[in-house]
Amino acid sequence: MKSPLGRGLPHESALRHVSGEARYVDDLPHPPGLLVGRVLGSSEPRGRITRRDRHRALAVPGVHAVFFAEDLPGSNNVGPVFHDEPLLAADQVFCVGMPIAFVVAESYPAARKAVEAIEVDITAAPAIPDIEAGIAAESFIGEPHVIERGNVGEALASAAHRLSGTLDSGGQDHFYLETHAALAIPGEDRSITVYSSTQHPSEVQTLVAEVLGWGRSRVTVECPRMGGGFGGKETQAAQWACLAAVAAVRTGRPVKVWLDRDSDMSFTGRRHPFHSTWEVAFDAEGRIQALSADLYSDAGWAADLSLAILDRGLFHMDNGYWLPNVRLRGNAVRTNRISNTAFRGFGGPQGMVVIERIVESIAEHLGLDPLEVRRRNFYADGNDRTPYGQQVRDFRLHRIVDELAERADLAERKARVAAFNAANEWRKRGIALTPVKFGISFTTSFLNQAGAYVLLYGDGTVQLNHGGTEMGQGLYTKMLQVCSHALGAPLQDIVHAHTSTAKVPNTSATAASSGSDLNGQAVASACRQLVERLKPVAAELLGCAVDALELAPENDGEIPEKGGRPAWAWSGGASVTLAEVASAAYLRQIQLAAAGYYRTPDIAYDRKAGKGKPFHYFAYGAAVSEVEVDGLTGEWRLHRVDIVHDVGESLSEDIDKGQVEGAFVQGLGWLTWEELVFDDRGWLVTHSPSTYKIPAIGDIPSEFHVHLLERAAQDDVIYGSKAVGEPPFMLAISAHTAIGRAVSAFAEGGRHVAVSIPATNEAILTAVEQARKR
């Protein structure tokens, strides 16, 4: 028997997933008296509410209550960072769909009819529909974030080569398969339990308490699991939980809010669209000498996490490249749209596509091999400080790119692509390698903390708790492996409890790829405390000194067995199991529960100065994508993808590989098929999968090779592992870059033609027509 750490295990819930027995919030058994809720949203993008009347709604059979802003017992505010988001609009509305009233009824049809029967008059005011209008109106949230180094003006003026451009990237709906859901069950003595599909139970707890006007200790929030999150349930689960909680307390009955797909897509925030302008100076070898760039994000009507997302956009404008003179400016634009929110990558992809486009333009301009230009600009000894001043240690892209080019047979395939293009009139291929360097940590430094609570029972079985939530990323699986390794308990004896604020308080969101880094350390810390308490007991049982014990905890070797069970400690020929030690410890009045805690050391960032060390470390990877584009229709296919990605020493190999593949395909969706279309007032037209097209099975390449970088242990991270949730999302930039090259192959002399993001078939055909024209 060996420690399960690092092994490629199935997801801990896999058998329950495949049998339909895994329960999500909407699957929980209905408590007696359950009411269901539905929201009435504003019909105007901006305006003043002049009248609200609920009499007709209350007359609908089965309707129990209709809530307006003034019915909220506590604070009417659910803004996660800045308190700028009323739960229900009282006098002003700032986007279509902004909640004005909340109905609870005995059935969804009754709630729907009641919503239709509420009368609201709004005097419309001029609205800001998009970034361009917002820039013109100087409608910004907070101060611009500026990161600057060297003398950009001088370097731009004196450089041998200069290019400038703009780039827009589109939004993206999370399209987690499980839509938002919350179930609130009122308790006695002003208490409430809320089951919420949330990445951030502590924040839901905080906001529910504030909206109710109670202390947080009266509110328990539990997340059983999520059917996908991707950032969409980091802040935006709270409003539904708060509405359910208020209605539950007011009616004294359990209340559920579950959004159908169309409501979920229409009423909740998405990835921020970005607009950028840039100017770059470089030498004849393609080395960047100066970069000046402005990023503008479409924040929507409220701040939500927009400033942190903008920050991460700026932090990834370097990707893996040394920028000696640099000036980056970011502005979050307030528009009259649904407030945009976190989405895997959190602004990083929106920044990284800009620098990748710039590097591509430099190579095209100079007629150089784009990979060679990338290599020349990579961080290196001496040139190892990011624009915000953090030293890039252990830069792995040289190694990764070399290994990938070999694995992908890049040189040979480039030649084949060129031959294909020469032989074909209406089909062109493109192949591209792009790298990723992604900073790991919440850039709001204090969030980098986590707690765990490990309960050992007298029979040697264990209940594992920590503050992280499970959304499919495999965090629970990894934490079980960490717990098993650190405590020396067999996996089958550990039960992972659902995440609850009653077990571990004051937690951070499971976000920023940090789930296993932070919670893993906290779990290991709790386990080590238990091990220290148990060691003397084991020594006593074995009749030896503590120093003479050999232990299962953190043991990478073979664990001996005792009576068919793995031993926990052994010495000489004798051994004891965890059950024996736990039972003996209980009889000796030793505490068998331990709380673990972790905070990331050494990180701090000064946003005003634009300097600091926001990241504990960087994660790396690179991808080669080969595509073929049809010049008649703009259709295309991804033929092959090769990836080398750095996850450190993997905690769980199959989980990590799954994250890399899944993130790549999700990134591919953002860059190509997924197009959000709005009407004039800002209503989303593409609010269901019939019109919003995330990747389907036939879209993925028949050759899809993912290799995890070997010999890659990361210092000072749990068991040498690295974060994996977000970084591989940006590997998909390789596919978009390859599309750009295929399109350019339609032009005489392969002149570079830009393709929009998303590169829909229409966008590609438009670019092909442009390429063929001149």
Place this chain on the structure above:
Amino acid sequence: MSLRYAANPELEPDPVDTLHFWLNDRVIELAYPSGGGGSDVNGTTTLLRFLRDELAETGTKEGCAEGDCGACTVVLLEERPGEKPTFRAVNSCLLFLPMLQGKRVYTVEGLRDRSRSPDDPEAYHPAQLAMVETRGSQCGYCTPGIVMSLFEATYRDDVKADWQIDDQLCGNLCRCTGYRPIRDAGRKVAGLRPDDRFRATMEQYRARDAALDITAPDGLDGPQRYLQPTTFEAFFEARAAHPNAVLVAGGTDLGLKVTKFHEHFPVVIGLEGLDALREIERTPLGWFIGAGVNLTRVMELVGEEIPALHKMLRWFGSRQVRSRATLGGNLVNASPIGDTPPVLAALGAEIAIRGSAGERHVHIDDFFTGYRKTCLEGDELVVGVDLPRTPPTAFCTAYKVSKRRELDISAVAAGMYVDLDGDVVKEIRLAYGGMAATAASRARRTEAALTGQRWTRAAVEAAMPLIDADFLPIADHRGSARYRSSVARNLLLGFWLESQRADREAFDPHPVGTVLSGGAP
């Protein structure tokens, strides 16, 4: 709700006032006695909502309620006249309960052997184990639906090529995995056909009578009657009695009016029981396909014998949608963005129509009369479609351009046919979808310009601008007017390019684009 789990596993004689079907290993009965006091679940309740809301069987998930994500996939055990019983993965979100009358349905809860420990791998179905072994589940929410699609694949005997795995699964969206492990799971189980209790049940299965006439009591919207006749006589009788009744065949389109637009239909006549609509046979001229034959069945039987139809059906909806959608439904719907009308127009199909007054045949050119309008009159019903064989001098194919290749609605679709006399165009039919308000609109000016001309690239290029005279398409979220026009023109060029190829009739399982325009290396 008055729901009975029948004590006797053998269905009793089939009373028309009782909804009854097998759900996994038990019989569900919902009685609607004429005196009242019966079930209050109405006939347009979907199986998905019934499972979740009435039975608290929550393994089957709602991801979209429009047949576009597959999270609600269940498997129907069906027996059609003259056919072996088969499993069919279908979307339970679009399945009205009466469509199950006398049938058997499996849900994800029915797969695990509950007499064994949940820790025992033997307790699970191969489709379930394959998903565990390949690490095919991450968040797990799409997983039950994928397992049910794989369940169907396990018992199929016609999976011979790898593209059929994608085709089986293209109706199941997953946002977590990137599909690679799910595709691998499909490869593991497709065509396994284990000797197990499911296969035994399937092979012995005999469908029961689907006749039904139930009235659900007053809900918020008033009472609802649902009739399911099994003979033409009964059908015309029901139509005479309820001239305003809505008709439903597979329900893949009408279902949306219930799940998305929350419409209430006071009287519904279901065509599920009309076996006479399910005839499909080779004829001296080609094929006759009954209006009620589902499109999966059409693919199985006609296959690549009619390459244009086969190609279009591969990109039509999803396996789940095709296993419910009917050729008749797609025609009568008369949607300008329906996928089969342009192909049928290119093939020169004849539509067989039956009313209480008798039968008639209409050429497809005369079938569509306007936006969602057909030439059907009075109580007429489409009973089938005659598809003539394409002569050896002719080339006929289909094109579909959409935002996403699989499970999407076309921005532009086309069926094209050219018959040559030497190298001179004898007849050309260019029927488009997505370009005009009427389904299968012909590019008449372009056709006229090409007829009698030599079939050359120059002639085609000269005719391409006429497409703009033929059509002024609309702009919407599927594409701008400019894009639609460009594509419509280019498809004509693509048609010519393809017509010059030796492999022009070959099915491309992994196409780059809808036109076979690529060459060697």
